[in-house]
Amino acid sequence: MVATKMESRIVTINRAATPKPKRKRLNQAGRPTASELEKRKLRVMEVATQLFVERGYAATSLVDIARGAGVATRTLYQHFGDKEAIFRDVIFARDAEAALQPPKVQSGDTLYDALMAMATYAYTITYREQSIGLMRLMIAESNRFxxxxxxVARTIFAxxxxxxxxxxxxxxxxxLIPDENHARSAExxxxxxxxxxxxxTYTxxxxxxxxxxxIEERLELFIMGRFGTKCxxxxxxxxxx
Known part of the structure; x- marks a missing residue:
């Protein structure tokens, strides 16, 4: 009986003396990984874009953006800057997002085919949701910035x-057409x-x-007026x- 108590006491002492294993911390510095940071930035841009388009610049606050993106307001300052900086990022990002790969002249194309592809490209850009949102936001805030x-507008049209x-x-x-002032023809x-x-559309x-x-009538007028009867x-x- 005494031995049993002694053995029990020794086991208790050994348990107390044995250090508990430390839990591994996935991120010991408390900083997000590069992947996490990228996802967070994308989420912030999505929320900021939606709020700016729906409410405008003045009615959107950093607190609203932070809350919608699920991040702290100080995180926005650290990675994006103030509200104006975020707004500028939104405009530039939507400009890039609105870009489409333009058509290219290919073997077998006629002059009409190539210009119709170009016209289709132009109307596709005009009526894309992201293009409309970008331009409406730019028009609404043109007096402020x-x-x-x-x-930005000059860059887009250029x-x-x-x-x-x-x-x-x-x-x-x-x-298929004369080699003349193509910049003027494009205008x-x-x-x-x-x-x-x-x-x-934007208004x-x-x-x-x-x-x-x-569209066909406009193309025919352009071809005839710019390149003449022969073309x-x-x-x-x-x-x-």
Whole structure:
């Protein structure tokens, strides 16, 4: 009986003396991993974009963005800056998101085919949800950030016209149109084909895309007016080799 008590006491002492194993900490510094940080940034941008588009700049606060993204307000300051910095990031991000791969001149294309693909590309950009949201937000906040909005708008339209210009250069190289001022042709093309559709869409006056017959008529006017009768006659038959 005494031995049993002694053995029990020894076991108790040994247990007390044995150090408990330390639990492994997944992140000992308490900092998020690169993957976690990237997901967090994407979530912040999603929430900020939604709030800015729905409420506008003035009615959106950092607290609202932080709460919606599930992060602390100080986290926004650390990784994004103040509200204006986040707003600028949203505009730039949506500009990039709205970008589409423009069509390229391919073997077998006619002049009409290539320009119709370009017109389809133009209308697709105009009526994409992210494009509409971006432009409406820019219009709404243009008085608050005039220089910034002007710079972004110029970049957007310059990129769009450059894409048209490259298509026209490809058509000239293939001998389907004259090799002349393609920058001017791209400007005329965008003005004639798009017309008032973008501004009517962005101001919510009309959100209906044009009918194909309307697009065809605009293309025929552009070909005839810019390149003349000779190109117009072969616009649907002569192909890129």
């Amino acid at each position: 005039p220089d910034f909005m002007q710079s 990129n769009f016209r450059s894409n048209i210009e490259r298509v026209l250069e490809g058509l000239a190289k293939a001998g 005329l093309f965008s003005d004639l084909v798009l017309g008032s559709h973008p501004i009517m 919510n006056w009309d959100s209906s895309p044009p009918e194909r017959a309307d 117009a006659k072969t616009a649907r038959t002569r192909q890129v080799k």
